[in-house]
Amino acid sequence: MREPGFRRELDARRHQRVGVDWAGGLPAQYGVAPRVRVGRDRWFNLLWLIPLAFLFLVIGIAVAKGLRELPSVQRFIEAHPGDSELPAGAPVGIPAWLGWQHFLNAFLMIFIIRSGITVLADHPRLYWTRNSTPGSEWLRMQKPVPDDPDYTAKADSITLPDGVGLPGRRHSIGLARWWHLGADVLWLVNGVVFYVLLFTTGQWVRLVPLSWEVAPNALSVAIQYLSLDWPTENGWNNYNSLQLVSYFVTVFIAAPAALITGLGMSPALSTRFHRVSSVLSIQLARSLHFLVLCWFLVFIVVHVTLVLTTGALRNLNHMYAANDSGTWVGFGIFALSLVVMVVAWVAATPVTYRHPRLVRRIGYALIGPAQRLFEHIDSKAGRYTDKDISPFFWANGRVPDSEEYRVLRADDFRDYRLAVYGLVENPVELGLEDLRSMPYHDQVTQHFCIQGWSGVARWGGVSMSTVLDLVRPRPEAKWVVFYSFAQGSDEGIYYDVHAIEQMRYHLTMLALDMNGEPLPFRHGAPVRLRNEAQLGFKMVKWVKGIEFVDDFSSVGGGLGGYNNDHEFFGYRQSI
């Protein structure tokens, strides 16, 4: 067999920057203000929350002021002034390490939140079930999905202003994810150090409700704050109960929930930990992850406001200078830390556009080890049944428009030949009849697109294991390149590279059928790859060739796939 020259059809440019032609020159598109679905198809614009919150605040203040006139409420506040007693031997004051921890936490949060919103903007809809059916979302930042079969998930993505998103540009999710996951790793390390120090120094007693007294005290503080006659602060020694509860929720509930819901969106973990993922579906995880973000945003606004309005100098000395005085030292350090944060905030997007490869390298260095740890999975099918099949399955990518493909398609792919070659003992060309005569493999599995949507389908065809047995890869073969008939969003055909060991997984297959019918055109007819341990972009559609190689640095742009070369995705992407 003569080896096909598919490599020559690839775009071999080594992109160094994010330019105007980013993601195939996708024009900016700003979506709509976030809205939440009420009932079947009415939508509530969340911008209304701004005047509503103001209104409720005014009402709340009036009610609280009225309450404080009542003798019974006055007695209640006297009995529960605001803080519950700490156990004997509780540490006094706030140690210096807490200041550092606090700064690093806040600093990392900037990048985590900005890049997280960019990830959300790539599929600006949230659902409760793993079916990402248009119209079933509970929140959207985009118009309703048009009734157009050519409308792809990529077309649905929206732009964020550069200083808000990280990076922000439309469909910059590849880079946003390096920031998000990379900063997450550092944030988690910081968090673990924080937990360890909390528990070894005894500081934890200040953050954990230890008696039911916390509840009436928190209520009392809430009334005092709202009535604008505030409790006396004693934050150096003991937080008031409302403060304690909000810190407890943030440190011991929201932060772990961020981690768990974050991991709940990854194919590697979801295909591995069935028990968890059958309840915590990717979309439930994504929705909860978003609600955790909302908690953090509200917390940050209220926290900073109260720090600055309840004795700013003293409070800043507590956190930044480890003392309880009224000097300007804490303020000075705080101001300096603000400068650092603002500079980093402003620089992050332009630096990312100028050095995307560096961002990718650092991001991969941080998250790669964890990713590889969870990638060694070999789940079996059988977790989903036909009942789970999604009524709607988003389509993605640019459909093939070559003459070659058009002719094949017009003739029901009778002349289609899949070339399987490279570092193998027995290179072959397989027609559809050949593929259909091989042992049939099928599985009902869930697709995870990097953008965040998901869908369950039944895939039928040939296990990659069967193909490997037929062609017999040589020992030098380490990677498997899948070439598509279709172009990518920019120049050159779409391709992706997979680690050879993943080709033997039970759930790695060449699909010829989807939900019992021959693969529809938009989903990759006549042949597409499924590798369920990875994100969707790695599952090349409209496959025309499979090449076994020892190294992919000279294939295309050298980064292991079309989206890697053009948009700096990772060549392994299981989280």
Ligand SMILES: Nc1nc2c(c(=O)[nH]1)N[C@H]1C(S)=C(S)[C@@H](COP(=O)(O)O)O[C@H]1N2
């Ligand atoms: N040839 C080709 N294959 C591709 C793509 C593409 O753009 N071109 N997009 C990928 C992405 S990002 C996803 S999520 C899945 C989508 O598969 P579906 O359209 O069947 O849902 O296909 C993958 N395979």
Ligand SMILES: [Mo]
């Ligand atoms: Mo995707």
